Amino acid sequence: MPVLRPRPLPPVLLFSLVPIASWFLVRPLLDPLPAIPALYSSIGFSIFAFLATIYLVPALGPAFIKANLGGVDLLKVYDSGITKEEKLIPESLGLVASSIYILSLILFIPFAFSKPIIEHSTVKKPQEGMTVVEFPHYQLAVYLSSLLSLLVATLLGFLDDVFDIRWRHKLPIPIIASIPLLMVYYAEHGNTNVVVPLPLRFIFGTLINLGPLYYVYMALLSTFSTNSINILAGINGSEVSQALIIALSVIINDLLYLPWPLDFKIPLHLLGNKAELEFGGVWNAGMAHGSRELVERHLFSLYFMLPLVAVCMGFIYHNWYPARVFPGDTLCYATGMAFAVVGIQAHFSKTLLLFFLPQIFNFILSCPQLFGLVPCPRHRVPRIDRNTNLLHPSTASEKQFPAPPSRLSTLILRTFAVLGLTELTTDPNTGVITNSTNLTILNFLLLRLGPMNEKHLVQVLMCSQVAGSIFAFFIRYGLAWLVYDGDRR
Amino acid sequence: MPVLRPRPLPPVLLFSLVPIASWFLVRPLLDPLPAIPALYSSIGFSIFAFLATIYLVPALGPAFIKANLGGVDLLKVYDSGITKEEKLIPESLGLVASSIYILSLILFIPFAFSKPIIEHSTVKKPQEGMTVVEFPHYQLAVYLSSLLSLLVATLLGFLDDVFDIRWRHKLPIPIIASIPLLMVYYAEHGNTNVVVPLPLRFIFGTLINLGPLYYVYMALLSTFSTNSINILAGINGSEVSQALIIALSVIINDLLYLPWPLDFKIPLHLLGNKAELEFGGVWNAGMAHGSRELVERHLFSLYFMLPLVAVCMGFIYHNWYPARVFPGDTLCYATGMAFAVVGIQAHFSKTLLLFFLPQIFNFILSCPQLFGLVPCPRHRVPRIDRNTNLLHPSTASEKQFPAPPSRLSTLILRTFAVLGLTELTTDPNTGVITNSTNLTILNFLLLRLGPMNEKHLVQVLMCSQVAGSIFAFFIRYGLAWLVYDGDRR
Numbered sequence: 001m002p003v004l005r006p007r008p009l010p011p012v013l014l015f016s017l018v019p020i021a022s023w024f025l026v027r028p029l030l031d032p033l034p035a036i037p038a039l040y041s042s043i044g045f046s047i048f049a050f051l052a053t054i055y056l057v058p059a060l061g062p063a064f065i066k067a068n069l070g071g072v073d074l075l076k077v078y079d080s081g082i083t084k085e086e087k088l089i090p091e092s093l094g095l096v097a098s099s100i101y102i103l104s105l106i107l108f109i110p111f112a113f114s115k116p117i118i119e120h121s122t123v124k125k126p127q128e129g130m131t132v133v134e135f136p137h138y139q140l141a142v143y144l145s146s147l148l149s150l151l152v153a154t155l156l157g158f159l160d161d162v163f164d165i166r167w168r169h170k171l172p173i174p175i176i177a178s179i180p181l182l183m184v185y186y187a188e189h190g191n192t193n194v195v196v197p198l199p200l201r202f203i204f205g206t207l208i209n210l211g212p213l214y215y216v217y218m219a220l221l222s223t224f225s226t227n228s229i230n231i232l233a234g235i236n237g238s239e240v241s242q243a244l245i246i247a248l249s250v251i252i253n254d255l256l257y258l259p260w261p262l263d264f265k266i267p268l269h270l271l272g273n274k275a276e277l278e279f280g281g282v283w284n285a286g287m288a289h290g291s292r293e294l295v296e297r298h299l300f301s302l303y304f305m306l307p308l309v310a311v312c313m314g315f316i317y318h319n320w321y322p323a324r325v326f327p328g329d330t331l332c333y334a335t336g337m338a339f340a341v342v343g344i345q346a347h348f349s350k351t352l353l354l355f356f357l358p359q360i361f362n363f364i365l366s367c368p369q370l371f372g373l374v375p376c377p378r379h380r381v382p383r384i385d386r387n388t389n390l391l392h393p394s395t396a397s398e399k400q401f402p403a404p405p406s407r408l409s410t411l412i413l414r415t416f417a418v419l420g421l422t423e424l425t426t427d428p429n430t431g432v433i434t435n436s437t438n439l440t441i442l443n444f445l446l447l448r449l450g451p452m453n454e455k456h457l458v459q460v461l462m463c464s465q466v467a468g469s470i471f472a473f474f475i476r477y478g479l480a481w482l483v484y485d486g487d488r489r
Numbered sequence: 490m491p492v493l494r495p496r497p498l499p500p501v502l503l504f505s506l507v508p509i510a511s512w513f514l515v516r517p518l519l520d521p522l523p524a525i526p527a528l529y530s531s532i533g534f535s536i537f538a539f540l541a542t543i544y545l546v547p548a549l550g551p552a553f554i555k556a557n558l559g560g561v562d563l564l565k566v567y568d569s570g571i572t573k574e575e576k577l578i579p580e581s582l583g584l585v586a587s588s589i590y591i592l593s594l595i596l597f598i599p600f601a602f603s604k605p606i607i608e609h610s611t612v613k614k615p616q617e618g619m620t621v622v623e624f625p626h627y628q629l630a631v632y633l634s635s636l637l638s639l640l641v642a643t644l645l646g647f648l649d650d651v652f653d654i655r656w657r658h659k660l661p662i663p664i665i666a667s668i669p670l671l672m673v674y675y676a677e678h679g680n681t682n683v684v685v686p687l688p689l690r691f692i693f694g695t696l697i698n699l700g701p702l703y704y705v706y707m708a709l710l711s712t713f714s715t716n717s718i719n720i721l722a723g724i725n726g727s728e729v730s731q732a733l734i735i736a737l738s739v740i741i742n743d744l745l746y747l748p749w750p751l752d753f754k755i756p757l758h759l760l761g762n763k764a765e766l767e768f769g770g771v772w773n774a775g776m777a778h779g780s781r782e783l784v785e786r787h788l789f790s791l792y793f794m795l796p797l798v799a800v801c802m803g804f805i806y807h808n809w810y811p812a813r814v815f816p817g818d819t820l821c822y823a824t825g826m827a828f829a830v831v832g833i834q835a836h837f838s839k840t841l842l843l844f845f846l847p848q849i850f851n852f853i854l855s856c857p858q859l860f861g862l863v864p865c866p867r868h869r870v871p872r873i874d875r876n877t878n879l880l881h882p883s884t885a886s887e888k889q890f891p892a893p894p895s896r897l898s899t900l901i902l903r904t905f906a907v908l909g910l911t912e913l914t915t916d917p918n919t920g921v922i923t924n925s926t927n928l929t930i931l932n933f934l935l936l937r938l939g940p941m942n943e944k945h946l947v948q949v950l951m952c953s954q955v956a957g958s959i960f961a962f963f964i965r966y967g968l969a970w971l972v973y974d975g976d977r978r
Contacts, residue, residue: 067652068557099644103665106637109672140676144633147669148595151640155588155647162651163556176592180636183598187629 001078003086006058006324007317014051021047028111035259041111042303046310049104053314056100057093061325064090069161069328075235075384075391075454076322089323092161094239094331097311098154101334104307105147112303113140138188139300145184146304146341150334153177153226157333170329174226175219177337181344182215191347197483218344225343225352226336228359231366232441233332234381235391236323237316237458242359242465243335244312247305249355249469250342253476254305257298297346304342308335321455354472358464362441365421369439373409375400380438382446382457390451393423393443395435404432423447490567492575495547495813496806503540510536517600524748530600531792535799538593542803545589546582550814553579558650558817564724564873564880564943565811578812581650583728583820586800587643590823593796594636601792602629628789634673635793635830639823642666642715646822659818663715664708666826670833671704680836686972707833714832714841715825717848720855721930722821723870724880725812726805726947731848731954732824733801736794738844738958739831742965743794746787786835793831797824810944843961847953851930854910858928862898864889869927871935871946879940882912882932884924893921912936 024044028037064070070088078087156173159165165173192214196204210217233239315331318324343352353360369376375396382391405413413436416422421444425435437443445460446452452460513533517526553559559577567576645662648654654662681703685693699706722728804820807813832841842849858865864885871880894902902925905911910933914924926932934949935941941949 063652069651095648103668106669106672109669110675114676114678140630140673141633144630144637144669144673147637148633148640151637151644155640155644158644158647159584162558163552179592180595180598180633183595184629184633186599187603189603 001076001322003078003082004089004322004324006061009054009058014054017047017051021045021051036299038108038112039299039302042108042306045104045108046306049100049307050310050314052100052104053097053311054317056096057315057318057325060096061090061093064092071326073236073323073326074379075381077384077386077389089326091326092158092328092330093318093325094315094327094329094334095154095158095161097315097327098150098157098330098334101307101311101338102147102150102154104310105150105304108303108307109140109143113143139296141184141188142345143300145180146345148180149177149222149341150337152180153333153337154330157328157330160333161328161330171223171227173333174222174337174340177226177333178219178222178340181222181341182218185218185344186215195484199483217349218340221343221349221353222337222340224363225339225356226333228356228363229336230329230332231370232359232362232461234379234440235442235454235458235461236321237319238442238461239327239332239335240312240316240319241458241462243331244309244316245462245465245469246339246355247308247312247335249472250301250339250352251305251309253348253351253473254298254302254346257294258302259295297348301342301346301348304338308338321458351472351476354475355469357468357472358441358461365416365439365441365444367439368409368412368416369396373406373412374436374439375402377438380440380443382442384454385451388451390453391446391457392451393437393446395425395437397435401433401435403434404430409433420448490565490811492567492571493578493811493813495550498543498547503543506536506540510534510540525788527597527601528788528791531597531795534593534597535795538589538796539799539803541589541593542586542800543806546585546804546807546814549585550579550582553581560815562725562812562815563868564870566873566875566878578815580815581647581817581819582807582814583804583816583818583823584643584647584650586804586816587639587646587819587823590796590800590827591636591639591643593799594639594793597792597796598629598632602632628785630673630677631834632789634669635834637669638666638711638830639826641669642822642826643819646817646819649822650817650819660712660716662822663712663826663829666715666822667708667711667829670711670830671707674707674833675704684973688972706838707829710832710838710842711826711829713852714828714845715822717845717852718825719818719821720859721848721851721950723868723929724931724943724947724950725810726808727931727950728816728821728824729801729805729808730947730951732820733798733805734951734954734958735828735844736797736801736824738961739790739828739841740794740798742837742840742962743787743791743835746783747791748784786837790831790835790837793827797827810947840961840965843965844958846957846961847930847950854905854928854930854933856928857898857901857905858885862895862901863925863928864891866927869929869932871931873943874940877940879942880935880946881940882926882935884914884926886924890922890924892923893919898922909937 021044024040024047027034027040027044034040065088069091071091072084072087073089076087153174156177160170160173192211193207193209194214196206196208229239229242232242312335315325315327319327339352343349368374369380377394377397377400380394383394384391402409404410410433413422413424413433416439417424417436422439423437424433426432427434437447441464442457442461445457445464449460510533513529513536516523516529516533523529554577558580560580561573561576562578565576642663645666649659649662681700682696682698683703685695685697718728718731721731801824804814804816808816828841832838857863858869866883866886866889869883872883873880891898893899899922902911902913902922905928906913906925911928912926913922915921916923926936930953931946931950934946934953938949
């Protein structure tokens with residue numbers, strides 16, 4: 001592979017987005033007032049965030065290398081004669097993406113919460129159907145605390161990149177980042193009740209107040225969403241593509257709860273059950289079934305997810321195989337925190353977790369290595385065959401492998417091997433395990449589907465993420481009635 | 490000078506602070522409820538912040554050097570045989586101080602704003618006099634937006650340290666950091682009226698609505714407070730001592746507005762004018778004269794200044810001559826932003842500016858160099874005489890000095906020289922200016938008071954800052970009636 005040049009940016013396409021974005025920004029100030037004016041501003045800011053990301057990421061890359069934030073892509077085979085300096089790829093560019101993301105969320109504040117813009121809108125004639133002109137006032141504090149958490153996550157992620165914090169020390173970082181969220185949740189006397197699943201109601205009743213445990217749950221949710229993205233890393237585009245697909249899944253879920261001007265009820269109407277199964281329509285607001293609170297929660301989520309998708313799209317353009325920039329831990333922390341924020345504040349954390357199926361799978365698979373039952377090398381990324389340019393499953397270090405492994409380790413590894421999750425090397429004489437492939441979803445995919453190149457592997461990973469989301473929707477809207485009745489948050 | 494070891498931390502003294510701080514944290518939950526319960530929590534958190542700073546700053550120093558954030562103190566004469574590595578002093582440790590500062594402000598949220606703690610307090614019997622149990626609800630958004638601005642300032646300050654942003658590019662950084670403040674101010678429909686001074690009222694009336702100009706004023710205030718501290722840097726302890734003294738001045742000013750349990754009215758009472766000049770007392774709340782809003786504003790300011798003083802005190806212990814750590818730009822940005830926040834949100838920006846008299850003097854003095862009329866070297870710190878260890882005024886580069894300087898430059902330099910602000914070198918034949926001392930307050934002090942060592946110079950600087958604050962109080966409470974009537978915000 002020759003030295004990489006930055007990907008070209010087609011100016012015509014990109015500059016044509018500026019007037020479109022501007023129109024979205026101005027639209028809420030024009031007649032007739034749309035049902036959800038701030039949604040237009042959010043889309044406008046998102047397009048600008050996309051443009052800012054796609055332009056600034058390559059522009060700022062050299063400054064990162066100069067500041068000692070650069071690394072060599074270990075899974076690339078370069079032409080001979082290329083020096084190490086030429087191979088250096090700027091790292092931690094996720095900082096630029098996260099900063100643009102947070103800045104666009106800050107600039108959005110007056111559009112969603114300001115009195116002056118609202119006063120402009122109240123002099124207009126009232127809308128038909130459900131309109132969400134302004135958020136209730138207390139939501140501003142919630143919104144700001146979410147921004148604080150995102151910013152803390154970004155700062156800590158960048159510190160992680162600069163100071164190269166050790167694995168065990170960085171696990172609690174998301175908990176620190178979630179403190180603003182928890183503090184304001186407490187100050188606002190946030191709801192700590194949880195709806196009990198049907199099979200357990202005979203013990204706990206319909207609602208159970210988790211009290212302080214609810215705060216523990218929130219902190220753990222942010223820890224999970226952050227670290228689960230962070231450990232599924234190592235190949236070009238893997239971190240940002242996960243974030244992109246999860247964010248898109250959350251957006252699709254949010255859209256189901258909005259008051260659409262077009263009427264979704266038609267297919268259900270044909271079933272002859274108009275009054276009860278009406279789905280969509282300006283008054284019913286889709287799955288919200290007329291609940292203004294549910295609409296507001298999912299709007300809140302949308303306002304965080306739209307610019308996130310935008311910066312991820314701008315970033316993946318430069319991070320796509322072969323990558324011109326690396327995201328660093330910063331992007332993982334910021335995106336993971338963004339998911340935790342919407343899951344907590346918009347009260348759909350269980351649905352959110354369903355969108356993390358590949359991450360949950362990867363986490364469970366990784367547990368034996370994370371908890372020290374199986375040797376864990378510093379990097380568990382797949383191994384490249386420098387002749388064929390194909391990736392193969394990497395193995396835990398043969399040297400560090402204890403001989404023989406403990407009975408628990410052997411049991412787990414043998415079980416994983418039977419399930420096809422890992423491949424073991426055994427001593428031909430004694431049958432003792434001497435090595436195993438690293439326990440990650442990437443190595444698992446290579447094991448099951450055979451060696452492939454890096455681009456193909458990230459595509460397969462993205463497909464599994466999409467498949468996971470489709471399955472999640474099926475569970476959430478198809479099977480949830482088995483364990484919960486009525487409308488679920 | 491030998492290699493510096495970290496300053497020792499007396500454990501007995503420090504650990505005796507832990508029970509005191511804990512008592513302050515617990516006090517608001519005990520009977521009888523104090524008039525301002527959150528003030529006790531704020532003091533408690535401040536003591537913990539002091540302890541965290543004084544312990545963590547030296548503990549984290551080596552990590553900063555490892556991450557390439559270290560520098561050699563240019564104004565020190567080391568013993569021969571000391572390597573450059575041994576001379577390295579960790580830089581940007583202001584990041585640690587700012588992070589502790591912001592974290593303590595975040596943890597304080599439930600104590601000032603939470604419903605649960607308030608509900609506990611309302612079951613107690615009502616207090617005598619003015620009590621401020623909880624802030625009005627909208628204040629939480631204001632508080633959070635202030636935290637966001639502080640955090641953005643910290644992040645950008647650290648980026649400045651890592652990426653070494655150029656002077657002209659970093660000037661607008663505080664404006665970016667003030668965006669959250671401005672956005673929420675707008676969303677909350679903040680007051681943009683200004684009281685007109687008496688001599689101008691015949692033109693503008695009593696109140697003038699500045700509208701958008703008020704936002705420009707706020708952004709410029711944050712730019713000034715941040716950069717003016719940043720450019721008065723260069724000797725051990727100069728940045729943090731400025732911040733410390735300004736913060737203490739703001740605290741003294743705030744204390745004048747609180748409802749003190751002890752009665753300040755006695756001296757004025759003796760003048761026989763009890764009814765009107767009553768000063769202090771639980772109902773009158775000092776200078777607030779019974780205005781609950783003024784009390785709340787100055788409490789808001791206190792809650793930001795108390796932990797700031799605490800972290801500055803913890804930091805200066807290690808930054809005092811000869812410095813074991815450097816603050817970096819991070820501390821200047823965070824403290825400057827903290828002052829802008831309280832000036833804007835508590836509406837005493839004019840009083841605040843009075844506490845910046847040495848900075849204003851330094852800024853005006855620096856203008857010819859900042860705006861390119863006089864050559865400006867990269868560093869304008871005083872020059873050390875390596876034999877006597879005394880500091881002398883440094884000069885602008887003789888080489889870069891244009892020959893002859895422009896007429897405007899000559900005029901300004903000659904005027905400054907006549908006023909004793911600078912010392913010029915002239916060509917003995919032509920009389921043309923060939924060099925001048927650098928135009929900073931540090932060089933000015935050395936010029937007027939003669940060469941002195943670094944420790945002495947920072948003490949003189951601190952004295953001038955204290956003198957400035959005393960003069961500020963004299964203007965604010967002695968002369969303000971000349972240009973304003975009644976109670977001034």
